[in-house]
Amino acid sequence: DDILVTTTSVEKVDKFFQDMQVVELKDLGVVSKFLGVAFSYDEEDGWALDQEQVIQDMLVKFGLGKAVPVSTPIGGEQDGEAPVGSFLWISRCTRPNISFAVHRATRNSHAPREADWRLAKRIAKYLKGTKSIKFVMNADENAMGEDGVLVEAYSDADYAADKKDRKTVSGGVVMMAGAVVAWMCKKQACVALSTMESEFVAASQTTARMLGIIECLKEIGIKVRIPSLLHVDNQAAIAQLEGEDTTGHAKHIDTRHKFVKDFAKKKVLLINYCESKKMRADVLTKVLPAPRLVELRELVML
Missing domain, CATH: 3.30.420.10 (Ribonuclease H-like superfamily/Ribonuclease H)
Known part of the structure; x- marks a missing residue:
């Protein structure tokens, strides 16, 4: 299993690993990637999270690697859904800006229609054009x-x-x-x-x-x-x-x-x-x- 340890000091991290010596744990150092989420730190801007690689892998998996990006994840025509699981994971971790579109996409996940697939493709196209956006915590x-x-x-x-x-x-x-x-x-x-x-x-x-x-x-x-x-x-x-x-x-x-x-x-x-x-x-x-x-x-x- 993967474990992410967060504390207010390096000393507390060291103490955690000392206390957990009874379990075989491997210290991988400062987090750079965890469960598909990439982490980077800047003293001025704080932590920045992104799922660029997850988005790219999802696009390839569903044959949308060459899709043309769009400027919004959902249009006024009220489309629907398809690869909902991937979208849910991305929206819940680092992309609140697609949450409403994904919410719409989940309505017919039990019996998707053609309109649902159109919405899924639109969300994917939007993610392709914005995949490098980082969620900043400062x-x-x-x-x-x-x-x-x-x-x-x-x-x-x-x-x-x-x-x-x-x-x-x-x-x-x-x-x-x-x-x-x-x-x-x-x-x-x-x-x-x-x-x-x-x-x-x-x-x-x-x-x-x-x-x-x-x-x-x-x-x-x-x-x-x-x-x-x-x-x-x-x-x-x-x-x-x-x-x-x-x-x-x-x-x-x-x-x-x-x-x-x-x-x-x-x-x-x-x-x-x-x-x-x-x-x-x-x-x-x-x-x-x-x-x-x-x-x-x-x-x-x-």
Whole structure:
């Protein structure tokens, strides 16, 4: 099995290998490649991750080595899928900018159609043209201090995006110390009755993901700054999340989504309004034109 050891000092790495002498382990030095992900480090820019070789191998495997690159991974014609497994691995490791396209591609993986293959080819063509892009992880010193590490999240929703069942797509980005560490693109289980409701549910899904990361950090002894931040680009949803709206418009929303309101009341979570143009999670919820995709790509560290 492959094991990646991460610590805050070389001494701790050495101690790990000393403690693990009962197991036959081979120290391969500073990581340069792990499970298909290439790593490089720069003192100024931090860690950069890419899957260029994985993408190239995937293109060859599916006979798309000579495909002409395109500027976006999904077009407005709403295509479908094919070599989904490869796309999922790439999107989950280093390429949040293709997550929405891959989400679309997985809808008919049990019985792919011609349209699904067209979308698969488009994603592959986009990856071919952008295979050298690196996912950068570089901490912001202002987001770390004696009061702990800042953990924040961006949530967004594309209301009634799916034309088949009119369910909304949620998008979420989680950051730690100014670096993106997790993202999600997920169809909501229920049919939202308004944009506010869809944003409310997306915020709860993203917060749940962020809380999982916070608990993980606490388990390994990293102090987390309180409150954590949740960025939302819908004022009506923020009013509901903060408990300011007393009209009862959200009483019917499943109680499992209302835990966010409880965290906000306890001042553990601070909900912040974010302009739509600065909403990082926008890249995870909808079909975007090439210029906007490039803007958001930079906001999610690509």
